[in-house]
Amino acid sequence: MDGVVLKKLESDGLGTGVVRFVEKVDGANLRIEVSLVGDPLGRDGDPTPFVMTGLTVALAGPGRRLGWEGINGALVRRLPLGRLSEEASRLLMSELRAERGKPTRDLERIREMARRGPRDEVLRLVGELYAEALVHDHKPAKAIADQMQLPTSTATRWIRKSRDLGYIPALRSELRERNTSP
Known part of the structure; x- marks a missing residue:
């Protein structure tokens, strides 16, 4: 086909x-x-x-x-x-x-936003970067840390905050836990 x-x-x-x-x-x-x-x-x-x-x-x-x-x-x-x-x-x-090799975002703008800390617009961007990393089969925390020039542990915390705010959907395993817990 x-x-x-x-x-x-x-x-x-x-x-x-x-x-x-x-x-x-x-x-x-x-x-x-x-x-x-x-x-x-x-x-x-x-x-x-x-x-x-x-x-x-x-x-x-x-x-x-x-x-x-x-x-x-x-x-x-x-x-x-x-x-x-x-x-x-x-x-x-x-x-x-x-198209992986083609840059789609301005890294300087991303890094400038990251310097502002985990504000709402930054966490929204973290959600977008997370989704991009999944599409390209990259590890999201590492990809975000690299693009934002952050330690991986900080990127992981920001991912958690972004997920808590709804910018990253919950993982299926997390949804199962929520549905089965009393």
């Missing part, structure tokens, strides 16, 4: 994108566009940090069979959504990883 990444955005540090496939389903050539958004919890046990948030299905031209009833519920149920979502996630992830 060949897919094409139509657009990708990384403004939120997690990555969002649309991947287009052409599939033959029920005798018809269909153009299927899968929309994805980065899932900060996705790196905690799932194989991909993306979740499917949208799906567009259209006829891709000739190739319908006689008696084709159009795009309806029965046809949509026959779409290989799991496979399409996994392949789209893989394609988008490889596109985003290819």
